[in-house]
Structures are given as structure tokens and as C-alpha cells.
Amino acid sequence: MNGLAETLAHTLAPGLLYPTAGAILFALGLYGLIRRHHLVLRILALNIMGSGVFMVLLGVAARGEGPPDPVAQALTLTGIVVAVSATAFALALVVHLTRLTGHAVMLPGPPDDDVPVEDISRETHHADGSPADPSSGEDRPS
Amino acid sequence: MNGLLVLFDLVLLAGIVGVAWRCLASTDLFRAVVLFITFGLLLALAWVRLEAPDIALAEAAIGAGITGALLLVTLERLRSIMAERHTGRPHTPPPDPTGPHALLRALHDPPPERRTFLPALTFALVVGGLLVTALWHQPQSTGLEPVVDAHMDVSGVDHPITAVLLNFRAYDTFLELAIVLIALLGAWSLGRHDLIPARPAPGPILPGTLRLLVPVAIVTGVYVLWAGSHAPGGAFQAGAILGAAGILLVLARPRQLPMAPGAPLRLGLTGGVALFLLVGLYGLVAGHGFLGYAEAWAYPLIILIEVAATLSIALALVALFVAGRPTGDDA
Amino acid sequence: MIANTLTIILILVGLVFFAAGTAGLLRFPDVYSRLHALTKADNVGLGLVVLGLMFQASGPADILKLLLIWVLVLAAGTTAAHMVAQRTWTHGEFESDR
Amino acid sequence: MSVFYLAAALFLLGTILLGLIRVLRGPGSGDRMLAAQLFGTTGVTILLLLSMTLEESALIDVALVFALLAVVAAVAFVRQHGLPEPPDTPTHRRNPESTESRESNDDR
Numbered sequence: 001m002n003g004l005a006e007t008l009a010h011t012l013a014p015g016l017l018y019p020t021a022g023a024i025l026f027a028l029g030l031y032g033l034i035r036r037h038h039l040v041l042r043i044l045a046l047n048i049m050g051s052g053v054f055m056v057l058l059g060v061a062a063r064g065e066g067p068p069d070p071v072a073q074a075l076t077l078t079g080i081v082v083a084v085s086a087t088a089f090a091l092a093l094v095v096h097l098t099r100l101t102g103h104a105v106m107l108p109g110p111p112d113d114d115v116p117v118e119d120i121s122r123e124t125h126h127a128d129g130s131p132a133d134p135s136s137g138e139d140r141p142s
Numbered sequence: 143m144n145g146l147l148v149l150f151d152l153v154l155l156a157g158i159v160g161v162a163w164r165c166l167a168s169t170d171l172f173r174a175v176v177l178f179i180t181f182g183l184l185l186a187l188a189w190v191r192l193e194a195p196d197i198a199l200a201e202a203a204i205g206a207g208i209t210g211a212l213l214l215v216t217l218e219r220l221r222s223i224m225a226e227r228h229t230g231r232p233h234t235p236p237p238d239p240t241g242p243h244a245l246l247r248a249l250h251d252p253p254p255e256r257r258t259f260l261p262a263l264t265f266a267l268v269v270g271g272l273l274v275t276a277l278w279h280q281p282q283s284t285g286l287e288p289v290v291d292a293h294m295d296v297s298g299v300d301h302p303i304t305a306v307l308l309n310f311r312a313y314d315t316f317l318e319l320a321i322v323l324i325a326l327l328g329a330w331s332l333g334r335h336d337l338i339p340a341r342p343a344p345g346p347i348l349p350g351t352l353r354l355l356v357p358v359a360i361v362t363g364v365y366v367l368w369a370g371s372h373a374p375g376g377a378f379q380a381g382a383i384l385g386a387a388g389i390l391l392v393l394a395r396p397r398q399l400p401m402a403p404g405a406p407l408r409l410g411l412t413g414g415v416a417l418f419l420l421v422g423l424y425g426l427v428a429g430h431g432f433l434g435y436a437e438a439w440a441y442p443l444i445i446l447i448e449v450a451a452t453l454s455i456a457l458a459l460v461a462l463f464v465a466g467r468p469t470g471d472d473a
Numbered sequence: 474m475i476a477n478t479l480t481i482i483l484i485l486v487g488l489v490f491f492a493a494g495t496a497g498l499l500r501f502p503d504v505y506s507r508l509h510a511l512t513k514a515d516n517v518g519l520g521l522v523v524l525g526l527m528f529q530a531s532g533p534a535d536i537l538k539l540l541l542i543w544v545l546v547l548a549a550g551t552t553a554a555h556m557v558a559q560r561t562w563t564h565g566e567f568e569s570d571r
Numbered sequence: 572m573s574v575f576y577l578a579a580a581l582f583l584l585g586t587i588l589l590g591l592i593r594v595l596r597g598p599g600s601g602d603r604m605l606a607a608q609l610f611g612t613t614g615v616t617i618l619l620l621l622s623m624t625l626e627e628s629a630l631i632d633v634a635l636v637f638a639l640l641a642v643v644a645a646v647a648f649v650r651q652h653g654l655p656e657p658p659d660t661p662t663h664r665r666n667p668e669s670t671e672s673r674e675s676n677d678d679r
Contacts, residue, residue, distance in 0.1 A: 017151055018192055020274055026269070027273070036251060038251035040171055040216065040220070047209075048165070048166065056277065067287060069287045077378055080197065080200050081318060085325035088325065092329040092332055092466070098223050105251070157587070157591075170597075173594065183637075184587075206643065207640035211643050366632065393643075499592055507605055542619070545638040546641060549645075553645035556646065
């Protein structure tokens with residue numbers, strides 16, 4: 001009984017609980033990165049993976065007695081600023097890609113060089129059930 | 143007390159993982175972005191629990207102020223580009239979002255195909271399982287805390303994280319400032335910016351709030367920068383706060399402000415890296431090694447670098463938010 | 474002792490307002506009524522908690538910071554509510570953009 | 572006393588998790604934004620309570636920064652409409668007059 005309580009206390013200490021959650025976040029982000037196609041969602045998935053890494057770092061830093069490891073915290077701080085700059089750059093790239101090709105979606109399969117980009121974007125709209133109607137925006141009252 | 147703390151940790155972590163999962167499972171991008179903003183808020187609470195108030199401060203400024211605004215504005219840019227391409231005419235008034243048309247597809251991602259489910263799940267489970275196993279079997283160690291603690295008296299500051307960032311591992315910070323600058327150069331290489339138009343604010347509330355918030359943000363930024371030498375705070379957090387205030391100003395300004403002229407803007411953006419490099423080279427010449435300081439000079443030099451780095455980070459974050467080279471500097 | 478009791482009472486009443494705000498956010502039928510519910514949590518809920526914590530603050534600097542936080546959240550809540558309401562009024566409730 | 576603060580913080584964390592239902596259901600983006608706004612305020616309160624429990628006065632600064640920047644996302648949400656066309660091509664070079672007229676259209 002005493003052994004069980006001890007194991008439980010050991011398992012639920014922040015130094016072990018948070019790194020575990022960080023690993024779960026990393027795996028979750030990886031899963032989302034593989035399965036979702038919209039580039040903004042993929043950037044969010046990458047950010048979630050990054051947060052998982054930060055959580056592992058900070059959790060390991062907070063292990064044991066005494067104050068947490070300042071080197072790991074400083075590295076995380078650096079990482080957060082780098083992550084936000086990279087996110088901003090990636091989002092700028094997505095906007096530019098959308099301007100050039102008309103969609104912000106990474107399509108499955110190898111790119112087909114013969115098909116114009118416009119057609120690919122129409123296909124996605126048909127695929128999810130509602131046909132794209134290029135003229136529908138025009139008879140909107142302004 | 144301890145049981146309650148464990149319960150708090152468990153609820154918080156369940157919330158964080160749940161929010162991340164729903165965010166990545168959303169078909170509606172707006173929903174995903176709001177969930178991501180909430181994710182940032184919960185993360186800040188987690189950093190507090192991990193005794194990392196410095197990180198929580200940075201997460202608060204970046205998560206609440208910068209990432210949210212960046213994602214929301216990106217969504218609107220995508221919507222506006224798609225609207226223009228689909229109607230074949232410039233997007234003049236905002237598109238009517240209640241209309242049943244393909245415009246909204248810009249902010250929509252269909253659910254993923256079934257055939258990627260098993261491979262993706264297996265891969266993620268294997269990677270996650272390996273990570274958890276590795277973390278659970280990691281030997282106990284105190285990390286570098288005793289080493290940092292033993293050298294605090296030569297660092298020139300009283301806050302261990304600032305000492306690590308600007309003295310013991312200054313090259314990290316130097317390269318990080320360079321990366322921020324490179325990200326900005328990348329964004330500028332994509333062309334000129336889409337300026338969010340200045341608009342007369344409807345009603346007195348928004349200008350009133352701006353008049354309250356922007357000065358308080360500047361004071362808070364300076365305070366956080368000053369606090370960094372002895373308590374949680376420092377150049378990144380202060381830069382993020384000032385950057386968020388700048389983004390607020392870019393978003394909400396009621397009149398077209400005069401464009402920042404090219405040369406001072408570029409000087410401000412590169413100031414942090416340039417000053418850091420100069421100090422580093424001086425250290426090399428004076429025999430303290432690259433990015434080393436003489437002990438007596440450590441405090442003033444750290445403060446000098448931090449001020450320049452704060453300004454550079456704030457300017458770079460605002461410029462990254464605007465995304466694109468400033469107009470009117472073809473020369 | 475009296476200060477502790479006051480703190481506990483004020484925080485408990487503040488929590489009631491937060492619970493009511495969340496309940497309103499979940500139960501009310503449209504944007505405008507939800508907005509009404511959550512501004513109560515902003516203004517009164519946080520206000521009461523701040524007032525309660527002031528009795529425990531360690532110095533005048535902390536008291537001023539607590540007051541400043543409350544004022545800032547008041548301004549943010551007012552502005553956000555006003556602007557969301559205005560956007561909903563002019564652009565519709567966006568029932569279809571899910 | 573600190574147990575009371577912690578219990579209160581836990582309660583508020585619970586209200587955030589409940590409020591997530593509104594973000595998931597929507598239906599409108601305004602509803603989702605309002606929920607995020609409420610989470611911001613609740614987060615500030617949790618931080619204040621935790622600063623008492625953990626006796627870490629730096630957390631008041633974190634709460635201050637959250638309170639300061641709580642409005643940015645909401646402003647971005649409202650003011651994002653009516654971005655101009657891509658300014659990359661010479662025909663789309665910005666000029667102030669056209670911006671003004673377009674904006675007055677937007678705000679009608």
C-alpha cells in the first residue's frame with residue numbers, strides 16, 4: 001500500500017507528468033502534421049510540436065529539489081522567439097503561395113505537372129461535396 | 143494541498159492536450175485559430191506550474207498578443223485572395239460570409255482521407271511511445287543549476303536566466319537575434335506589404351482604449367526590461383510586449399500614419415545584432431573571447447545590448463506582422 | 474483574521490460571477506446576450522477577486538498592479554465586446570462559416 | 572489560505588474547460604471570439620490566485636501582460652476586414668485616395 005502511494009507520488013510529480021504530456025503533444029502535432037492538408041493547420045501542428053518540446057525541456061528542468069535549471073529555461077525562451085518568427089515567415093509564405101496558386105492546401109500525392117493549378121483547386125472543392133461556383137460571389141448585393 | 147496541486151496539474155494537462163487535439167481536428171480554420179489562442183493561454187499556466195515565470199511572461203506577450211493577431215490576419219488575407227480569384231474582380235467590400243459560395247472554402251479544410259489514418263496513427267504512437275519511455279528512464283540530475291549558481295557573481299546581473307542569456311551563453315542570444323532578422327528578410331523577399339488599411343474608428347471606444355493601452359504597454363515594456371536584471375523579465379519579453387503594442391497600433395490606427403522611413407527602420411532592425419557583434423568582437427580583441435566581457439563592464443554592456451535587442455525584436459515582430467518590404471523605398 | 478474572511482467572501486462571490494458568465498456563454502441564445510453575460514465576469518468577477526486579493530497584498534506596489542490589471546481588463550473587455558457586437562451587427566452572425 | 576486560492580484557481584480552470592464547448596459549437600466566429608475573451612479574463616484571475624498560492628509575486632507581472640494584451644486578438648478579429656488587393660504588381664501600387672474611398676465603403 002505504502003509502495004503504491006510512493007509510486008503514485010513519484011509518477012504524478014511535475015517533473016515526470018509534464019514531460020509525458022509534452023511527449024504526447026509532440027506526437028499529436030506529428031499526427032496532425034501528417035493528416036491535415038491546409039497549410040495553416042500544418043503550421044499550427046508544428047507549433048504544437050514545438051510547445052511539446054518546450055514542455056519536455058521545462059519539465060525536465062523542474063525535476064528534483066531546488067530551483068529549476070536556468071539553462072533549459074533560457075534555451076526555451078530563445079526557442080519561443082525563434083518559433084514565433086518562423087511562424088510569421090511561414091504564414092507570409094502561405095499567403096504568397098495562395099496568391100500564386102489560388103489555394104493554401106498541400107494536396108496528397110505527387111504533383112501532376114500537366115494539370116494547371118487552377119484545376120487542382122477546383123477539384124478539392126468538388127471533393128468535399130459542394131461545387132465551387134466561380135460566379136456565385138458576383139450577384140451578392142453590395 | 144499537494145493532492146490539490148496534482149489535481150490542478152492533471153486538469154490543466156488534460157485541457158492542454160484536449161485543446162491541441164480539437165484544434166488539429168477542426169475543419170473550420172477560424173475555430174482552429176481560436177483554440178490555438180486558448181492553447182497558448184493554458185500553456186502560460188503550465189509554465190507557471192513549472193516554476194518558469196520568465197517563459198510564462200514571454201508566452202503571455204507572444205501567445206496573447208502576437209500569434210493570435212498574426213493568425214487571424216493571415217486567415218483574412220487568405221479569404222480576401224480567394225475571393226478575388228473566384229470572382230475575378232478586386233475585393234472591394236468585404237465578402238458576404240452568409241452567402242453559400244465557395245469563398246469560405248479558403249478557411250475550410252476537408253476532413254483527412256481515411257487511408258492515411260492507420261499509418262499516421264502508428265507513426266505518432268511509435269514516436270510518442272519512444273519519447274515517453276526515454277523520458278521516464280532518464281537519470282535524475284540537477285542539470286546545470288549549481289554551475290550557473292556558482293558563477294552568478296561574475297555575470298554582472300542577479301537573475302540567473304538573464305545571466306545565461308546574455309553572458310554565459312550569449313552566442314545563443316546573438317544567433318537568435320540573427321534568426322529573427324533572417325525570418326524578416328525572408329518575408330521581405332516575398333514582395334511589398336499588404337498594409338492593413340487605416341480606418342476611422344467607429345465610436346470613441348477604440349481610440350480611447352488605444353490611448354490608455356499604448357502608453358501603459360510602453361511603460362510595462364520598459365519595466366519588464368529593467369526587471370530582467372534581478373527578477374523574471376528581460377529583452378525578449380519586453381520586445382514582445384512592445385511588438386504587440388506596435389501590432390495593436392498597426393491594426394487599430396484611425397489615420398494613415400506616415401510610413402517609417404527606410405534607413406532608420408533598417409538601422410533599428412539590425413541594431414541589436416550589430417551592437418551584439420561589436421561587443422563580441424571587442425571582447426575578442428580585448429582577450430575575453432568572442433562575446434566575453436570584462437567583469438567590471440558586464441552589467442553596463444548587458445544593459446546596453448538588452449536595450450538594443452528589445453528595440454530590434456519589437457520592430458522585427460511588427461515588421462513580420464505586416465509581412466513585406468515597406469513601400470516607397472525602391473531606391 | 475477579518476482580512477482573511479473578507480478575502481474569502483469576496484473571492485467566492487467573484488467566482489459566482491465567473492460561473493454565471495460561463496453559464497451565460499453556454500446557455501444564452503445569441504451573440505448579444507452572451508456578450509452581456511461575459512462582460513459581467515470581466516467587470517464584477519475579476520473586480521471582486523482583485524478587491525479580495527488587495528487585503529493580502531504585500532505592499533503598495535502590488536496593490537497598484539492589481540488595480541491596473543483590473544482597469545486594463547475593464548478596458549479590454551469593453552472594447553472587445555463593443556467591437557464584436559458592432560461586427561456582428563454589420564456583417565451578420567456568420568451562421569454559415571463553420 | 573493557499574489551499575483556498577488553489578481550489579478557486581481549479582474552479583476557474585474548470586469554467587475555462589466548460590467554456591470550450593462554446594468555441595467548439597460556435598456557431599458564429601463572434602461567439603468563438605467572445606469565448607476567447609472570457610478565457611483571457613479567467614486566465615488573468617487564475618494567475619493572480621496562483622501567485623498567492625505559490626508565493627511568486629512575478630506572476631502578477633504575467634497577469635499584467637495578459638490583461639494588457641487581451642484586446643489585441645479581438646481588435647485583429649474586427650479590423651482585419653477589407654485588406655487591399657495584392658500590392659505586388661505596379662497597377663496595384665497603393666495610393667492614399669483609393670484607400671480612403673474603399674474604407675468608407677467598408678464602414679457603412
